Amino acid sequence: MKTPTQKLIQLSGTALMIALLYILAFRGSTTVVAAAAASENDLGESTFKTTCAMCHGQDGSGNTDVGKSLKIPDLHSAEVQGNSDEQLSQVITNGKNAMPPFKASLTDDQIHALVMYVRQLKKK
Numbered sequence: 001m002k003t004p005t006q007k008l009i010q011l012s013g014t015a016l017m018i019a020l021l022y023i024l025a026f027r028g029s030t031t032v033v034a035a036a037a038a039s040e041n042d043l044g045e046s047t048f049k050t051t052c053a054m055c056h057g058q059d060g061s062g063n064t065d066v067g068k069s070l071k072i073p074d075l076h077s078a079e080v081q082g083n084s085d086e087q088l089s090q091v092i093t094n095g096k097n098a099m100p101p102f103k104a105s106l107t108d109d110q111i112h113a114l115v116m117y118v119r120q121l122k123k124k
């Protein structure tokens, strides 16, 4: 037979184990999330450089000859950043005026990564 004190010790031991497991699981998942975000950034950046930069410029400012003649907006601007993620992915998927659609040439993952890439331009 266990005394109440022993039971209490056993219980708090279990609680401690659970807490530790939570901490481990949580740390594990934040690492995974950070890694996923990093590779998503790479995908967004590399896709942007190969597919979008010819018009939007390497830095997204639209400061290219094509950009000027097509009046391409600066992707850092409040005007562009004011779009929801949904609207940005719509524009990339289906195009808008002189902006060509990319649904045939890019995967959903690439389009999603591009939206994230355009978003983080705001901070630069």
Ligand code: HEC
Binding pocket: 048, 051, 052, 053, 054, 055, 056, 066, 070, 071, 072, 073, 075, 079, 080, 083, 088, 091, 092, 096, 097, 098, 099, 100, 102, 114, 118
């Ligand atoms: C042929 C040149 C060209 C290419 C290539 C191009 N764009 Fe554009 N983009 C434009 C033009 C022109 C506009 C302005 C459209 C308008 O508002 O009339 C635009 C607008 C945008 C906007 C702003 C949309 C808005 O409503 O504010 C985003 C975001 C964008 N492009 C992202 C991209 C991404 C990401 C790529 C690469 C997959 C890309 N563009 C490739 C020409 C281009």
